[in-house]
Amino acid sequence: MSRIVKAALTAVILSLPGVTLAAMAQETPTVHALAMYDEPELPAGFDHFAYVNPEAPVGGELVRAATGSFDSTNPFIVKGTPASGLMEIYDTLMVQNPDEPFTMYGLLAEGVRLDPDRRWMEFDLHPEARFHDETPVRASDVVFSFRLLRDEGAPFYAAYYADVTSAQAIDEDTVRFDFAEDNSRELPLILGQLPILPEHYWKGRDFATPTLDPLLSSGPYRIAEVDPGRRIVYERVGDYWGKDLPVNRGRHNIKRLIFDYYRDQTVALEAFKAGNLDMRVESSARNWATAYDFPAVEQGHVKKLLIPDGQPAGMQAFVMNLRRDKFKDARVREAFNLAFDFPWLNDNLFYGAYERTHSYFENSPMAAEGLPSDGELALLEPYRDQLPENVFKKSLPIEHPQDLRPRLREALGLLRNAGYEVHNGELVNRKTGEPFTLEILLYDAQFERIVQPLLTNLERIGVQGKIRIVDVNQYLNRLRNFDYDMIVGSFPQSANPGNEQREYWTTPYADQPQSRNLIGLKNPVIDALVEQLIRAHTREELDTAAQALDRVLRWGFYVIPQYHLAATRVAIWDKYGYADPFPEYNLDLSAWWVDPERAKVINQRQHGGR
Structure with a gap:
């Protein structure tokens, strides 16, 4: 019609x-x-x-790693x-x-x-x-x-x-x-x-059951090859209906997008160095500082890009599972926070690359600071009797001694107040005599070197901890069923947080398999603050609601905040063109293209042409 x-x-x-x-x-x-x-x-009728x-050329391929x-x-x-x-x-x-x-x-x-x-x-x-x-x-x-x-x-x-x-x-x-x-x-x-x-x-298919079929869709790419567990290939749709729309012009230029699967990041890094991968998003500060000294870098065939990130840093952290009785006491959770020695990690493992994360909305105006503002107090006062006194009386960020030894003494005092004591080097429940044990679940061995110092510090106050590394499928199954003591989790944030906050923090999602309420939060005050954030009508109201939520989450000590970098590290074989400067708020790989002339040289250097 x-x-x-x-x-x-x-x-x-x-x-x-x-x-x-x-x-x-x-x-x-x-x-x-x-x-x-x-x-x-951009006005109606904008071109791109x-x-x-x-005018970006169309063609070539981009091979990346998946774990x-x-x-x-x-x-x-x-x-x-x-x-x-x-x-x-x-x-x-x-x-x-x-x-x-x-x-x-x-x-x-x-x-x-x-x-x-x-x-x-x-x-x-x-x-x-x-x-x-x-x-x-x-x-x-x-x-x-x-x-x-x-x-x-x-x-x-x-x-x-x-x-x-x-x-x-x-x-x-x-x-x-x-x-x-x-x-x-x-x-x-x-x-x-x-x-x-x-x-x-x-219609007539079982949507809820996994499939390896090349599913029908309408987008700029279609599934071309599926090698289960090893590789998936997407090919550009030549007659894609929307290729000339203003939002698509100059985008989706690369003909084939390929994801090759590797056991872990160490193997994937070697594959990149060997020329089997075209791009690598590097998550390791140590690798970024020391692992990119191979001949292709020295010859200018591989480039290292540090792309600014205009979004809030969000929260990457050791996540404690409140579904476990051992973590229900906030004093225990605070003690675990005291055992994390970020300055040592940053100096000895990260080459000083990171900043310590404090806020769930780090690197944004939504992060709570100091004492509650008048706007925050208006949201928090109705729940004063349900919140820790420190929410109202102590400034953020939460201050602890810089040196590890006094922090561990403070941690041990909190654990004793929570009903634990040390017997023969083991932290035990004073009533039951049961030792405090901890398993940190991982799927990537690369994180082991970051977890181990925390376990070493916890061992000094009697906590018996271990690392359990499993394959990705087993990890996801355990994650779906919340079968863990502690994991390394993340809660990414945009400049405009909204409905996704329900799944992060609220009661209805605490026991729902595969939800992102990794902590297991069931707190009516947090539920209410999330709704205040979601229903904010102005930017000021949104910032204030986020600050109030942030403040309550931080004084709950539900996670051990780790660290952040306000940029993305990307290493590429130098055959791609891209915008410079990059877009302010998100990295858009769909706007990249393969430069035909440079690709001839680089493909020959990688593996004799492709």
Whole structure:
């Protein structure tokens, strides 16, 4: 149906009595983009994102490493271990501009209408949108995808879409979502991120069971090869319906994206040095400082890039599992925090590369500092009798002695107050005589050198600890079932945190398999603060709510914060072109391309041409 015919039909419908919602929709302007706050930077009719090269050549390949194994090509479900890169095959309703904090521009959605009171929104699908089998993308596919992910997908989706009360197809290419009365300001943009699955493909199939089929989708890439557990290859779709849209021009330039699987990062590093991989995102400060001295670097064939990260650092930490009785006492958790010696690690293992993380919203205005502000107090006062006194009376960051020895003395005092004492070098429960044991679960041996110093320090106060390294599949299975004492976990944050905070911190997700409530938090105060954050109406309200949540989480000592670097380390064989400067808020590899002339030289240097 053409837009003109649809407009005519809509006008007829609006002339009927009682059609108030339709009338409201008709009066709401259709826009090309949505911003969290203020207005989108790029006007309707823009040609391309500012950081891309719209004339970038198409071709070549990019080979990267993945760790462990995989047994599924479905990235949306609880079961199975999904392959890396699967989101490359899917289109979403809208796409983010990496040069803006949180602004979405139309992809599958040609136009968007958002109720001024934010109680509903509508998407007009692009009339050219097609799945890879040439079937048109319809509004019914959008509704189907929303319901399927919410009801049968991983818990993340139910949390993300919790404030959506209904989804309906108005006609073949218009879909409407209605929202709960007190919903998140982020919700319209969250719906813009909805990946669209083909209803005709999935009807009659078991969505919740892992598969290795090359699933049907509509995005810029399709699955070309699947070697279970070893390799997955994506090929660029030459007749991709959206390749000339402004949000795609100059992007998705590389013909083949390949993920090769390796047992661990050490083997993957050697594969990169040998020329079997084209790119490596380096997570080890020691490797970055010492491992890139091979001939290809000296000859200029391999480049090292330090790409600034405009997002909050978030929280990487040793996560204590509150589902274990041993961690239910906050004094025990604080004692474990005291045993972590970051200055020693930074000097001896990290070459001084990192900064200590304190906040769950590190490197952003959302991090709590000092004593609570008036705005924070307004949120915290109703819960004063349920919160530690220090939340109100002590400044952040939490201060402890710099030297390890006095910190361990303080830790031992906390453990004694919590009902433990040391007998023959072992920390034991005073009532039961049971020794305090600890297992830290890992899947990557590279982290062993970081964990071991913590265990050594804990051993000095009587804690009997060990490291358990398992393969990725076993690790994910244990993670799904919260079968661990302690893990190394992360809680990434964007500049505009929202609905995902429910899954990180709130009670409904504490016992839901595969949720990201890794800690096992069941705290009504934290539940309430998360809702305050999600429902913030202004940037100031959001920052204040995040600071209050951050303050309560930090005084709970639920994790042992580790460290962060406000940049991404990337090593590449020098055959790729990319934006310079990089986009401010996210690294967009889809805007990279293979330089044909440089590729001839580098491919010959890597392995005699490819």
